[in-house]
Amino acid sequence: MFADIIVDVSVKSLDRPFQYLVPEEMVADAVIGASVIIPFGKGNREMKGYIIGLSGTAKYDIHKTKSILRVEKQGVVAESHLLSLAYWIKENFGGTMNDAIKAVMPVRKEVKEKVARHIIPALSRKEMEQKKVYFEQKHNTARARILQGLLEQKDYEKGAPYETFLHRFKATAALLKGLEEKGILKIVSKQIYRDPLSDNRVVTKAKVLNEEQRTIVEQFITDFDAGIRKDYLIHGVTGSGKTEVYMNLIDHVLQKGKQAIVLIPEIALTFQTVQRFYGRFGSKVSIMHSRLSAGERYDQFVRAKRGEIQIMIGPRSALFTPFSNLGLIVIDEEHESSYQSDSPPKYHAREVAVQRAKMLHASVVMGSATPSLEAYYRCQTGEYSLMTLTKRAGNAQMAEVEIADLRAELKARNFSIFSRRLQEEIKVRLQKREQIILFINRRGYAGFVSCRECGEVIQCDSCSVAMKPHEYKGKVSILKCHYCGAQKQMPKVCPACGSKYIGTFGLGTQQVEEMIHKHFPEARVLRMDADTTSGKEGHSRILQQFAQQKADILVGTQMIVKGHDFENVTLVGILAADLSLNTGSYRAAERTFALLAQACGRAGRGKKAGKVILQTYQPDHYSIQCAAAQDYKAFYRQEIAKRQMLQYPPISNILEVLVFSEKEEKAAMLAEVLKSKTISYHDMIVLGPNDAPIAKLRDVYRKILYIRSKDYQMLCNVKDHFEKFMQTSHMYNDCRITFTFNNES
Ligand SMILES: Nc1ncnc2c1ncn2[C@@H]1O[C@H](COP(=O)(O)OP(=O)(O)OP(=O)(O)O)[C@@H](O)[C@H]1O
Numbered sequence: 001m002f003a004d005i006i007v008d009v010s011v012k013s014l015d016r017p018f019q020y021l022v023p024e025e026m027v028a029d030a031v032i033g034a035s036v037i038i039p040f041g042k043g044n045r046e047m048k049g050y051i052i053g054l055s056g057t058a059k060y061d062i063h064k065t066k067s068i069l070r071v072e073k074q075g076v077v078a079e080s081h082l083l084s085l086a087y088w089i090k091e092n093f094g095g096t097m098n099d100a101i102k103a104v105m106p107v108r109k110e111v112k113e114k115v116a117r118h119i120i121p122a123l124s125r126k127e128m129e130q131k132k133v134y135f136e137q138k139h140n141t142a143r144a145r146i147l148q149g150l151l152e153q154k155d156y157e158k159g160a161p162y163e164t165f166l167h168r169f170k171a172t173a174a175l176l177k178g179l180e181e182k183g184i185l186k187i188v189s190k191q192i193y194r195d196p197l198s199d200n201r202v203v204t205k206a207k208v209l210n211e212e213q214r215t216i217v218e219q220f221i222t223d224f225d226a227g228i229r230k231d232y233l234i235h236g237v238t239g240s241g242k243t244e245v246y247m248n249l250i251d252h253v254l255q256k257g258k259q260a261i262v263l264i265p266e267i268a269l270t271f272q273t274v275q276r277f278y279g280r281f282g283s284k285v286s287i288m289h290s291r292l293s294a295g296e297r298y299d300q301f302v303r304a305k306r307g308e309i310q311i312m313i314g315p316r317s318a319l320f321t322p323f324s325n326l327g328l329i330v331i332d333e334e335h336e337s338s339y340q341s342d343s344p345p346k347y348h349a350r351e352v353a354v355q356r357a358k359m360l361h362a363s364v365v366m367g368s369a370t371p372s373l374e375a376y377y378r379c380q381t382g383e384y385s386l387m388t389l390t391k392r393a394g395n396a397q398m399a400e401v402e403i404a405d406l407r408a409e410l411k412a413r414n415f416s417i418f419s420r421r422l423q424e425e426i427k428v429r430l431q432k433r434e435q436i437i438l439f440i441n442r443r444g445y446a447g448f449v450s451c452r453e454c455g456e457v458i459q460c461d462s463c464s465v466a467m468k469p470h471e472y473k474g475k476v477s478i479l480k481c482h483y484c485g486a487q488k489q490m491p492k493v494c495p496a497c498g499s500k501y502i503g504t505f506g507l508g509t510q511q512v513e514e515m516i517h518k519h520f521p522e523a524r525v526l527r528m529d530a531d532t533t534s535g536k537e538g539h540s541r542i543l544q545q546f547a548q549q550k551a552d553i554l555v556g557t558q559m560i561v562k563g564h565d566f567e568n569v570t571l572v573g574i575l576a577a578d579l580s581l582n583t584g585s586y587r588a589a590e591r592t593f594a595l596l597a598q599a600c601g602r603a604g605r606g607k608k609a610g611k612v613i614l615q616t617y618q619p620d621h622y623s624i625q626c627a628a629a630q631d632y633k634a635f636y637r638q639e640i641a642k643r644q645m646l647q648y649p650p651i652s653n654i655l656e657v658l659v660f661s662e663k664e665e666k667a668a669m670l671a672e673v674l675k676s677k678t679i680s681y682h683d684m685i686v687l688g689p690n691d692a693p694i695a696k697l698r699d700v701y702r703k704i705l706y707i708r709s710k711d712y713q714m715l716c717n718v719k720d721h722f723e724k725f726m727q728t729s730h731m732y733n734d735c736r737i738t739f740t741f742n743n744e745s
C-alpha cells in the first residue's frame with residue numbers, strides 16, 4: 001500500500017503530497033489523517049507528515065519510493081472529512097495544505113497522556129454482596145473489605161480509582177490481581193483528562209420560552225426532524241434571549257443522538273456565558289479557549305472524539321472539534337470580526353462552518369443583534385433562512401437613546417469629555433446607586449483628520465473612506481487613502497466650515513478615569529482595557545467585581561460591549577461614538593453601527609429602565625442615527641446601497657494581497673509584477689499597489705494590492721496563479737505573499 005503524505009512544513013515548494021510505501025506491519029495504523037514520521041530529502045532527515053490519501057498503485061518508480069518510518073499512535077487521527085475541509089480551506093482562502101491541516105487538527109505538542117488505573121466491579125451488586133458474605137464466613141477479611149469498598153461507592157458501576165483501594169481499603173496489588181483473576185472485579189486503565197470546567201456548577205433550569213423564541217425553536221425542530229438542514233440567521237435585538245434559543249436547539253439535537261458546536265468570540269467567553277451552558281448541560285459541555293494549555297486543548301478534542309462530551313464551546317478553533325455525528329453549529333455574535341483568522345489560512349469561521357455542515361448534513365444557526373452585511377444579504381437572496389426576535393425577553397424594555405452633539409458642546413464652551421447631559425445623568429445614577437458603563441470607542445483612535453467644530457472628516461474622493469494621516473518629522477503633513485493611494489495635503493483649516501480646530505485626536509481609558517475622579521470624586525471606578533486585563537483571569541475578575549456591584553462605573557473599550565448581562569446598569573455613556581467611522585475601511589460604518597447598537601444593548605436589561613447617551617461629532621451620520629434608533633433594517637438598507645454603488649462586499653468580493661520583503665524595492669516590484677498578471681482576467685478591478693496600512697513591520701516592508709471581482713472563484717484562480725508564480729520564480733525568493741478574502745477588520 002502507498003500513502004500520499006503532506007510534509008509538516010509551511011513552505012510553498014513542498015506543498016504537495018509525496019508518496020511513501022506503507023510497510024506491512026503499519027498498514028493497520030496508517031489511516032487517512034494519521035501523522036507519520038518519514039525520511040525526507042537527500043539527507044533522509046526525519047520529518048513529520050500527515051497521510052491525506054491511500055492507494056494500491058505506485059505513482060513513481062517503486063524501487064525509489066521510500067517507506068514510512070513509523071506511525072505516531074499517540075494523538076487524534078483527523079477525520080477524513082476534516083482533511084477534505086482543510087483542502088477546501090486552502091483552495092478558498094489561500095495558504096499551504098500544511099497550514100490548513102494544522103488549523104483543523106488539534107495541537108499535540110508537549111502532550112503527555114496521563115493514564116490512571118481504576119477498579120470496577122465485574123459482578124452485579126447482588127452477586128457482589130453474596131460474595132462478600134462468603135468471604136466473611138471464610139474469615140477472609142481482606143477480600144471482604146475490598147468487596148465492601150466496591151459496594152460502598154456512590155455509583156456502583158463506576159467503581160473507584162486503584163489508589164483508593166490501596167490506601168483506604170488497605171489492599172495490595174497481589175490481592176487485587178487475585179480478585180481480578182477470580183472474575184470479581186476488573187482493573188482498567190483510564191485516560192485522565194484535564195477538564196477546564198471546574199466543579200462548582202450552578203444548575204440552571206430551562207426558562208419558559210416566549211412566543212417569538214418558541215416559534216424559532218419549533219421551526220428548527222420541524223426542519224430537523226424532517227431531515228432538512230439549513231443555514232439559519234437569528235436576527236434578535238439585544239437581550240432578546242438568543243442564548244436561551246440556542247440551548248433549546250442544542251437540547252433537541254442532543255436528544256437525536258447528535259452533537260453541537262457553539263462558537264462565541266473569545267472576548268465574550270466569560271464565566272457568564274460558559275456558566276449558562278454548563279448550568280444547563282453539565283458535563284456534556286467542554287470549552288476551548290486560548291488560555292488553555294496545548295495539552296488541555298488537545299484533551300478536549302480527544303474527549304469529543306471518544307463521545308465523552310456532546311457540546312463544545314469556543315472561539316474559531318472549536319469549529320474543528322472532531323465530533324463523529326455533528327448535528328448543529330451555532331455561531332453567536334455572528335458579526336464579530338474575530339471569526340476571521342488573522343494568520344494563514346485566513347479563513348472565515350462563518351464560511352467554514354457552512355461548508356463543514358454541508359459535508360456532514362448538519363445545520364448552522366447564526367445569531368446577532370447586528371448581523372454582518374454578508375449574512376443579512378444572504379437572507380435576502382435566500383441562501384440563509386431568516387428568523388427574528390423583535391422584543392427583549394422577560395419584560396425588559398429597550399433602552400432610550402439620546403444623541404449628544406459634541407459640536408454644540410464646544411459652542412457652549414464645554415471643553416470636558418462629558419457632555420452636559422451625560423454629566424447630569426451620571427449624577428442621578430450615582431445618587432440612586434445604579435450602575436454606569438462608559439464606553440470609549442477606540443477603534444480608529446487618532447487615525448484620521450476631522451474638524452471639532454463641524455465634524456467633517458477628510459475622506460478619499462473615490463473610495464469614500466477616511467484618509468490616513470502620515471507623519472513626517474513628528475508632524476502630519478500628508479493624508480493618504482490606503483485603498484487607491486490617493487494623496488492630499490493636510491489642510492490648515494476645515495474645508496467644510498473654515499474652522500482651525502482641525503486635526504487628529506483621541507481619547508484613552510486612563511484619561512477618562514482621571515476625568516471621572518475629577519468630576520465625581522465619590523464614584524467607585526473600574527477600568528477595563530488591555531492594561532488592566534493582562535493577567536490570566538484579569539478580564540473576568542473585573543467583570544465579576546462589577547457584577548457584584550463593587551463599583552459604580554465601568555470604563556472600557558470595545559471589550560465591555562460584548563454580550564454581558566448586568567441587570568443594575570441603567571446608564572451607558574458612549575464617549576466618542578464616531579471615532580470608528582474613520583478607520584479607513586469600507587466596513588467602518590458597519591463596525592460602528594454594530595459597536596454602538598451592542599453598547600446601547602447593555603443598558604436596562606433588568607427591571608429598571610435604561611438610558612444611553614451617545615456623544616458624537618457626526619450626529620447626522622446614518623450609522624449613528626440608526627444605532628440610536630436601534631434600527632438594524634434601516635441601517636442595512638443604506639449600507640447595502642452604498643456597497644452596491646461602490647462594489648464592495650457582499651455585492652462584490654475583495655482579495656487583499658500582501659507582499660512582504662526586507663527590501664522595499666523588491667516588494668514594490670513584485671506587487672507590480674503580480675498586478676500585471678491580472679490583465680488576462682475579465683471583469684476585475686485592481687487597485688494599488690500601495691503601502692499597506694502598516695507599511696513596515698519588524699523591518700519587513702509591506703505592499704498591498706486590492707483585487708475586486710463579483711466572481712469569488714475567479715479570485716481563487718488569481719490566488720492560485722500568484723502562488724504558482726511564487727513557486728517557480730526564483731527572483732522573488734526573498735519575498736512572501738499572503739491573501740485575505742473579504743477582510744473583516
Ligand atoms: N423566555 C425567557 N423568559 C425570561 N427571561 C428570559 C427568557 N429568555 C431569556 N431570558 C433572559 O433574558 C436575558 C437576555 O437573554 P440573552 O442574554 O440570551 O439575550 P441575547 O439575545 O443573547 O442578548 P445579547 O445579544 O444582547 O447578548 C437573560 O438574562 C436571560 O436569562
Ligand SMILES: [Zn+2]
Nearest residue numbers: 451454494497
Ligand atoms: Zn469644520
Ligand SMILES: [Zn+2]
Nearest residue numbers: 460463481484
Ligand atoms: Zn481612495
